[in-house]
Amino acid sequence: MNNPVTSSPITSLPEDVAVDILARVPRCDYPRMSLVSKRFRSLVSSPEIYVRRSSLGCTEHCLYVVLYEWDGGVDRLYTLCWKDKDKGLVLIHGLPDMPRDRSFVAVGLRIYVFCEINSFSIDCTSHTVQHLPRLPVPMSDTVADVIDRRIYVIGYISSKSKAMVVFDTETQTWATKPGMELFDDVYADFQDNFVYDPKESKWETDEMLNSNFWGGNVCVVDDVLYFYDDFCDQELRAYDPERKCLGLVKGLDDLFAEMRCVGCGWAKIASYGGKLVLLFSKGREICCVEISLERRKGSQILGRVDQWSDHALIAGIFSLRNL
Incomplete structure (x- = not known):
């Protein structure tokens, strides 16, 4: 006589109940949960679960990182x-390898x-890929950011x-506007920094920015530009x-002393929910x-360490590409 097939209690729950439970999960x-079953993968990528998370006040900021293995x-x-017991970096399975010569920007859930x-x-809900129209002109060493x-x-x-060039995320189309070509006779000096006004399609220099070398380790939080040297x-x-005005962020001496003590090889900063x-x-x-x-x-701006993970990722040699 064959034994009856049993199923996990959560897999037999009505869909609205399962959504309510999974919406409370970080x-x-x-x-990881998307790997449990096809049903879980479908639920955690469904629009309903994010609507439910919002109504429950469970919305979270997510940080994605590209690492070279x-x-x-x-x-x-x-x-x-x-998470308190599981702090660290989690690999996103099922995605293609990230291209080398590329730039990243996050808009909404994409x-x-x-x-x-x-x-x-x-798509950050389902971790699926959608191809975009090609760039209007071939470009290398790109950098990208979003405004409106x-x-x-x-x-x-x-x-x-x-x-x-400009990509409209609502129409999924490319556009060009007057003043978007940056000719070499103006931009040959890579030490110069420029500010672009999208409403006026106008470029301006900033003497304070040009008086300092910023490199590429910068990010913006609440309209303030931060640079980690x-x-x-x-x-x-x-x-x-x-x-x-330009100044130092105070209150982080112990953090930087610890970093110097352990001899960190590289460092990178990113904006993360304010x-x-x-x-x-x-x-x-x-x-x-x-x-x-x-x-x-x-x-004056004061910095305070809220969370620290010494073992965000172990076993392997990685170089950070992008945040």
Whole structure:
């Protein structure tokens, strides 16, 4: 006589009940949960679960990180989990390897990836890929950012000249506007920094920005530009474009002293729900630090370490590509 087939209690729950339960689970656990079964994968990527999360007040900010895995020679996408017992970076399964010559920008629940050959977007609810129209002109070494759900992409169109194009995320189309070509006779000096006004299609220089070398380790939080200098002083600086003032973020001396003590190999900062996240390497480990920011009277900004993970990712040698 054959034994009857039994099923897990949660798999037999009505869909609305299962959605209500899964909506209360931290978002960083969804990549693992999607591997449990086809039903779980469908539920955690459904619009209903995100509507329910919003009504329950369970919405979360998610940080995605691209790491180069030296063992496999590929760039892969991870997400950061801040759970008390399971802090760390979680690999997103089922995605193609990230292209080398590309730029990233997040808009809503999608990550847009722009490269010279094939651009695409990643749905962060289902971790599926949708191909985008090609760039209007072939561009290399691109950088991208978003203003009002429009993505501005700047890159080289020749060895000396740059151009900028705009991708409308609502219509999923490319557009160009007057003033978007950046000719080499103006932009040959890479030490110069420029500010672009999308309403006026106008470029301007900023003397305060040009008086300092910013490199590429920058991010914006609440309209303030932050720069982490990991080459010389290991300091976090903040620039307020409205007040035209530049200063050091105070309160992080112990953090930077610890980083110098362990001899971190590289470091990178990113904006994360009104806070900063700092990732740095320590031997074969990647560490994550969450930093809250407080703007005081005048131009002073105070930083405070809220969370720290010494073992965000272990076993393997990684280089950080993008946040």
